[in-house]
Amino acid sequence: MGTVKLLKQIDNAFFREVGEIAQFTARFFQTVTKPKQEWEEFINQCFWVGYKTLTLVGITAFIMGLVLTIQSRPTLVEFGAESLLPSMVSVSLVREISPVITALICAGKIGSGMGAELGSMRVTEQIDAMEVSGTNPFKYLVVTRVLASTVMVPILSSVGIAIGLCGGYLGVNIRGHISWNLFWHQAFEALSFGDLIPSLIKTFFFGFAIGIIGCYKGYNSKKGTEGVGQSATTAVIVASLVVFVLDLIAVQVTDLLGLT
Template sequence: MVKKILNIDTPFLREVGEISHFTARFFKEITKPKQEYEEFINQCFWIGYKTLTLVGITAFIMGLVLTIQSRPTLVEFGAESLLPSMVSVSLIREIAPVITALICAGKIGSGIGAELGSMRVTEQIDAMEVSGTNPFKYLVVTRVMAATLMVPVLSSIANAISLYGGFLGVNIRGHVSWHLYWFQVFDALSFGDVVPSLIKTFFFGFAIGVIGCYKGYNSKKGTEGVGRSATTAVIVSSLLIFIIDLIAVQITDLLGLT
């Protein structure tokens, strides 16, 4: 359509158009019976549970390091008591959701891209079509739905673990009781901090699932194409995460939730 109207045809616009068409096909297929619930549960297990350890370790270190690094600056201004509040707002609003999404883009996006790419170049997807199975619904819809659901779950768990890491970081050179720390954490947080942060993680997961499936499903050129699909899936989904985050911040600012 862009080519016909503006007489412009570039690889970037062609890629955007193909991804948009792929996304539209996803919404079309998701409304048709029958749904592959068993495969969906299986993908939730591999995408969610198998990524939990990596996300948990990263979140813990993230909360611990942020607290330790922030203390000297607050001490200079005599505001050391604000450390739990500052750390909680920083982690919940931006750091934990974005870092978790980037980890998922690296692990989940590349995994989906490589898996579907291998199935494409070995003609397994073509065999599914010949046998009467809908490969798009079985392979793509289930993975996109699982990624959309599991990334917010992983992000919520990362929030809790990173805040616990912050508690340990606060008590390395000081002493704040368990009850006082969590009172300051929840007192600093508001509706505008938690809900928009959670909502945007659904879009993060959707972007990771769509890009990973698109790159793998349309993989070409044999084994070289499989590696390229996995690599580009990570790059494009990571870029989309930052773009979605920027849009989310602008919307929450316009709504007065910041």
């Protein structure tokens, strides 16, 4: 009986949180179109979300492209298909590796940052002070951050693809030799719009989910400073899980549409 009761409590807490996130998302869509738009804060958040994450994404993408090439080469050589290495690397990076890895990096850095920042503002009553002063804190704090993450995650993913291919070029030339022009020709020849478009579209959903969850956790933070830490931690966990779920859905949709 105790186990059943515990499971019911977990289920209730899960569905309650799903409902609250849905309400938070609906409030975002209700608020985003209302004047006035906080363009200055939006640009500032784009700088922090995009530029401040670019170095981490770039280094990770370069290493992933390099490691993927080095580890895949022996198998392709065994089957006499070493010439397919640039094509394999480009398709892998574009379809799956770069979008998902970039989203996970952003979930860890951006999601936790939003959760901690807004959580600190909530527990120190700065958000309440903004409401009293007549400022719309949801518009200023949440809408700008969600829009910034929605816009910047696809850009970071695209940059990550380019840098990852550079790492792949280096990996190919560690034990072999291929010219710069030939590598890029083979890499792009293997790609089609069925690879690029779904990859780009799903990164918008990744960015939106990361922004919504990070802001939700921080905006509704409780229990003082302890709650701030919990908001940052749970924002990363939930955002990462949602990224994987969205990726699974995107794969199923593209498969049904015949784009794979």
